[in-house]
Amino acid sequence: MKFKIISVLLLLAWSPLLRAQIDLAPKPIDSLLPNAKEIVRVERIKIRLNSNTEGIYSYRKVVTVLNNNSTANTIYIGYDPETPISQLRANLYDKNNQLLRKIKKEEFEDYAAVDGFSIYQDSRVKVLNLNHTDFPFTVEWEYEQKLKGITLALLPDWDIQRYGTAVELGELSVEVPLNTQLHHRSVNIQLNPVVNALKDGYQQYLWKVRDLKAVKEEPYSPHYEQVLPQVQLAINSFQIASYSGSMSSWKEFGRFMASLYQGRDELPLELKNELNTVLNGAKNNAEKVERLYRYMQGKMRYVSVQLGIGGWQPFTAEYVHRNKYGDCKALTNFMKALLNYANIKAYPVAIQNTDEAPRVFDENFVNDPGFNHVVLYVPSEKIWLECTSTNYPINYLGESNSDRQVLLLNEEGGQLLRTPVLSSKENREYWRAEFRIDAEGKVENSARADFYGANHELYRALKESLAAKERKEWLEENLHLALESLDSLQVNYQKDRAEASLSFKAALSRMGSRSGKRWFVPFNPLNPLTKAPAKAENRLQRVVNRKAYVQESDLSFTLPAGYKVESLPFSDKKLESPFGQYEVKVEQLGDKILVKRRLQIEAVNLPATEYTAFSNFYREVAKWDGTKMVLVSDK
Template sequence: MNKFIIPLFIAGVFAISAKSQSYPVSEIPENLLKNSNAVVRLDETKVTIEDRRTQKVETTFVITILNEQGKRYARMFEGYDPNTKIKELDALILDEEGEKIEHIKEKDFEDVSAVSGGTLYGDSRVKYANYTATSYPYTIVFTSEVIDHNTGFISTWYALSHNYVGVEKSVYTITAPADLGLRTKEFNLDAYDVTKEKSGTNITYSVSNILALKPEVMSPPDDMLYPKVMFGLSKFHLEGYDGDASSWMAFGTWMYNELLKETFDLPEETKQKMTALVADKPSTYEKAKAIYEYVQQNTRYISVQVGIGGWRPMKASEVDELGYGDCKALTNYTKNLLDAVGVTSYYSVIYGESDYPKSLEEDFVSIQGNHIILDIPIDGKDVWIDCTSQDDPFNYIGSFTDNRTALAITPEGGEMKRTTSYKNEVNKQIITANCTIDADGWLDGTVTLEDMGVVYDRFRISLMDSDEKEEYYKRYWKNLNNLTIDSIAFENDKTSVKFTEKITIDAPSIISYTGDIGLLIPNFFNNRLSTPERYRNRTTPFYIVRGFADEDTYTIELPENVTIDFIPDPVHKSNEFGNYEMRIEANGKTLVYHRKMSLNAGTYDKEKYNDFRNFIRSASKTDNAKVVLKKVN
């Protein structure tokens, strides 16, 4: 037993004595200063689950800010709401020697709403303190104690939270009554030599001396790299409701019965209206599409973050009357409208995140996710819709919720499903152009871009005003100097989910002359590749999130006063990362430029990064291949 008790005792001493320690900068190990803008001296969290309805969270956070870039990591805040009470809040500011500069007591903390301007109403607040440094380095010793009467969420331990920050010591201790079923899910602990100690109902995770990391391009998300531990209870409490997370089936049953069922109160008049709306629709798909478009045209998105309203949707009748709601309310409202016409659908919990497809942890039952969408099973397939969007087509969810697990809440319980995947060749852009170059080197052309998969998101260009559209294309084709946009036209085919852009342009000096010799780079409209950064010793894998496939064909009429002196040889490169092809055909005064490029989604070993970099560098070089022309009299 001693080997468990002693570390816990030491951790407790750390917390008690944190404010009395001086933390001189000279005591930071030299290796933790390398690449650091700040160094966490101590990050200690102690979570005590007192019973199903109460948890106490004690925090001690000591950080040395080394320079101006490090001040963003200066944590001095704590959130609260009607069910969360702050019992202690205190901050000390120390100088380089560890001597006190300032003591910020709880009464000196600012107290503001924690919700954004886009939130209609909410009751979350935050107390925070600011310190304006007159010199660097300085150290913050921040302590807090919070009593939370919800146990549905238990804070996750992140041993490392930011790049350019070293960590001297991080400790997380949790204790809970055995009958509540405390569970953990661990990530990436072995790579950082994390220590886990368990004694009775206490669990402690600790790690020391984590070196500051510099970000690397195309690195996987932090969840795939850095140490963290998630915590959850099989028996929890949320805003007045006891919940069951013993299985996804049980968790879904709880959500359906406690959070959703009472909101199914669509007025009879609206039910009849929906029946009439879909009366002439020949299929379930067409009925669901009509309902979705009705919601788009008759509601708008707002955010609600008040008590149980942060988790339970507004009643369907309220959305019907008011014409607005958050993701929960609009999804639930759409479900009720579909129910009225006999179309089955499921309220579904998910993570909304565009940078990468973040999934719910299937093997860790708990309250997860930050967004709600709707699953409509039709003919054996799942049709997914985001009911907050007033612009997205039916059966298109884009990069915000694609290719990840979601929890569909059915009357029988929770069911894990996977959303639509937009990967590799599904994300396609086809560019065709017909161009003419006159004797003075002016380029006139009509360019057509067809966008599919997540590339379809380019339809949002059509929502810009005229000046924004023009400026967008000038930036997009910045390789064409002094570009003029003559006309812009769009076709948004929401049925096939394809967006077509048709742009007419002209640009001067497209041929660069030295004497009678002219150089022409025929890749006018897809010349944006850049070689990824080089690393002497890369430390992380690299990650291609979704992949894509481009196809380009440009027909170029050359001026009468030139002849073709040289055309680059065709290029074809193919490997595990993707494919690149380029060839140029000549017929009299006409050039036809062909280009294809694809990238394959995936996570690749760091040892392959140089091969990938060489592939992109070669493609970029070929994108700038020149046709040699010669003036004739």
């Protein structure tokens, strides 16, 4: 599902744009240059709420782009029929702040903001690519946009800085009627608004910042909202179509979201008759849940339609039954209706589906939560259901939904929960492989691998989504082997468990490298750890690694005729740390070299002072994974 949450810069001029020279200091303040990719010279945002149904969001920005690492030379503006754009203008200036050209509104390209699953969506985006590389240069732009519907309910936050962005002057002004309660908080910065009573019956909240140095992005950092300064906003009450809602608490927001599902779970008679057959003989509720989940998976497909409040409100269960498709919220509502028919209570759960670090919620402050997906929770059985998947096992949400805060939607009030963690115990892979090396350097290889938890998802997708030829092509490109041919390829998964398997036979053109009489053969050619966290002096941010997993392998190398072992890298090696464990054993039995390897990576959230030790552990693993056994010719 894609909620219609539009993250945009919405702009209004406080001064005319169309001029030959911009009114700025000749160059940015020198103290703002370190770590900066761009410097915001001026940013002014103004929000004026006319009522709890509509408002105006205005924005003006002047930014000096310092180098090619900046993304500020591309402008994105999202909109839809309820939030049209007006007064759109832009100018481009050289390093001396002299006007290079006036940018016409027509130069902004206009795209439908749809995903690959949507058949129709009314969100759009205007994009301007400046394609200017004579650094430094300055771009100035402004426009105005209506706030209405979901965009009003989820007031845009003020992201004061991005990574690599310094700020000379920033200002946020929010004007609300005196009877409107504005919720706000500052994050990662000590910043309080000046509150002014305006003559027209409005109250103004005004925030200002000056001379903020750029924040350097660091590897393995927390979610950016735990690092970068921000002002978060929410209004106490809002109105979308005929639905009233509140952002005063998660309980109230969850109650509003649940109200959008009311009356949309009625099932037609012919479906009820079909469900009677599906449920016949089920011994308990857990079995009923599984039968109905499998029924839904076999009948429905994921297709998204996002229009107006439909970004939050699902299609009716009858619509999904008749058309055999729906987006995540519609399929979740359909599954909820099936369970309700079986007298099993289940609740939609709003979630942020992402492979990156998810947002961390403040239990006492509600703002745009970034929800973009919905799953289903069955409390009585403690079962989670990913309703958009046609092949996931029951009670498996997938890595991009695991271990994050979510909002259970209940007409009696929302509730913050946390989805299950996928630990190293669940996320495993086990490889068995033989490498038979001949004297010419070619290798016959046979391998089998079993994958579990998050590690299995790729292979389930390969089996389900790609034809056999495409699967083979993908593996040929992604295996760490010098393939001449790939044969007897099998990819399978277990329907009822988070497990998958891969097996193949391969002919390799080479193994390692040769120099004179010596042959250098890697002891772990299948899945070596090759990338370690970059070194970082004066680390500032906490160290966060979210994925835990275990890799195990049993490998056998048959020596080529005429060669013997000159040296092995080690007989055994063991590393232990809070970040993970690594163990490898190498031994020779006749003409075979046997390698047993085990790598366990732990999920961590550590102080910045631990980063060097964290990085060093990975570097040690990469070093030992990269070592080679040395064979020597007896000729």
